[in-house]
Amino acid sequence: MRLTAVIDQLVEERGLDKDVLDTIICDGMLAAYQKKYPDLPLRARHDKKSDDVAIEVEKAVVTTVKDPEVEVSARKARHIDETVSAGDTIWVPFDGTIGRIEILRAKQVIANQIRKIEAAVVYDEFKEKEGSVVHGVVHKCERGGIAVKLQETMAFLPKSLMSSSDKCIVGYPIRALLKEVLPEPRNENQLILDRASEQFLLKLFELEIPEVFEKLVEVKKIVRAPGYKTKIVVASNDKNIDPVGTCVGVGGVRIKPILKELGGEKIDVLSWDESPEAMVKNSLKPAVVNKVQIKDGKAYVWVDDDQRSLAIGKMGKNISLASKLNEINIDLVQEEKRDDDQDLQDDEMAFEVDEGQQDE
Numbered sequence: 001m002r003l004t005a006v007i008d009q010l011v012e013e014r015g016l017d018k019d020v021l022d023t024i025i026c027d028g029m030l031a032a033y034q035k036k037y038p039d040l041p042l043r044a045r046h047d048k049k050s051d052d053v054a055i056e057v058e059k060a061v062v063t064t065v066k067d068p069e070v071e072v073s074a075r076k077a078r079h080i081d082e083t084v085s086a087g088d089t090i091w092v093p094f095d096g097t098i099g100r101i102e103i104l105r106a107k108q109v110i111a112n113q114i115r116k117i118e119a120a121v122v123y124d125e126f127k128e129k130e131g132s133v134v135h136g137v138v139h140k141c142e143r144g145g146i147a148v149k150l151q152e153t154m155a156f157l158p159k160s161l162m163s164s165s166d167k168c169i170v171g172y173p174i175r176a177l178l179k180e181v182l183p184e185p186r187n188e189n190q191l192i193l194d195r196a197s198e199q200f201l202l203k204l205f206e207l208e209i210p211e212v213f214e215k216l217v218e219v220k221k222i223v224r225a226p227g228y229k230t231k232i233v234v235a236s237n238d239k240n241i242d243p244v245g246t247c248v249g250v251g252g253v254r255i256k257p258i259l260k261e262l263g264g265e266k267i268d269v270l271s272w273d274e275s276p277e278a279m280v281k282n283s284l285k286p287a288v289v290n291k292v293q294i295k296d297g298k299a300y301v302w303v304d305d306d307q308r309s310l311a312i313g314k315m316g317k318n319i320s321l322a323s324k325l326n327e328i329n330i331d332l333v334q335e336e337k338r339d340d341d342q343d344l345q346d347d348e349m350a351f352e353v354d355e356g357q358q359d360e
Helices: 003-014 018-036 074-080 100-129 198-208 243-248 256-261 276-283 305-312 314-326 340-359
Strands: 042-047 052-062 071-073 089-093 133-142 145-150 153-158 173-186 189-194 217-225 229-236 266-271 289-295 298-303 329-333
Touching (some): 018 042, 018 100, 074 089, 145 173, 217 243, 229 276, 229 314, 266 276, 276 314, 298 305, 314 329
Antiparallel strands (some): 052 089, 133 173, 217 229
């Protein structure tokens, strides 16, 4: 295959610049020859006539040649350039050959240079999108995560940045936060996605709820246990707007697309309150809290026995998220209640005392 055909194929397959590819291929061939002939002044160029890479060596023009590797006679030199004379230098075709090892070297240099250019193109295209939600299609399920195709570019969603509810189904559409755009691929991955962070959830709220995007409703804080539950605190910057109602929507119409995106992860939307006690109480929803007391950097909370499991949550995650949200340790206080037998005994004792006093 001629050089032009190779360049045209790469341009079509990878969308790279022709002139840049021309230079890369010449540089790769030059590297191969330099590996075998390190002491010679060589150069490589695209010979348009032969449509091939021409390797040339620089030689001194002399009357009598003593070292043919670096010298050329004036008579031969004038066949290339009629204006040269003894004492000048001239580039002449190099007739040395290279073997399999040098050819592999050329391929390696060319491949590395093409990868660098492709990485630069991807970086320039996606750097401005870093921190935003991108749309893609699941391309491949891998041991370490999911390969996602963003139009014609591959991205990677690591398992460590996935929710426990995320599933890998090839061909399935997926949205994720573009967490990081690397200048060059790391472990073959240059675009790193994220679906487990609070930032991803915030961006979903901004996409689905115009008031959040416009800052009419402000998201104060988000804490997540990905795949299980999220607690998000919102406040209104407009007295006519109910922040919780705005985020949830009538019949949950606004929150449902977000819940669907998160695969059923529960979301508690809480209203911001200046009172730390009120915030602790709100953050333990769906449990009903009777009393909150903050003392010595700890929040003591009283709930009825039937609300205790709700306050704690599955594997303790509800109370853990509430503690994280308020940045304080929460301690559920055990209510001290007398049982019916004890109440009856107390009543009988009170009756006996009353009778004794009457007898006297």
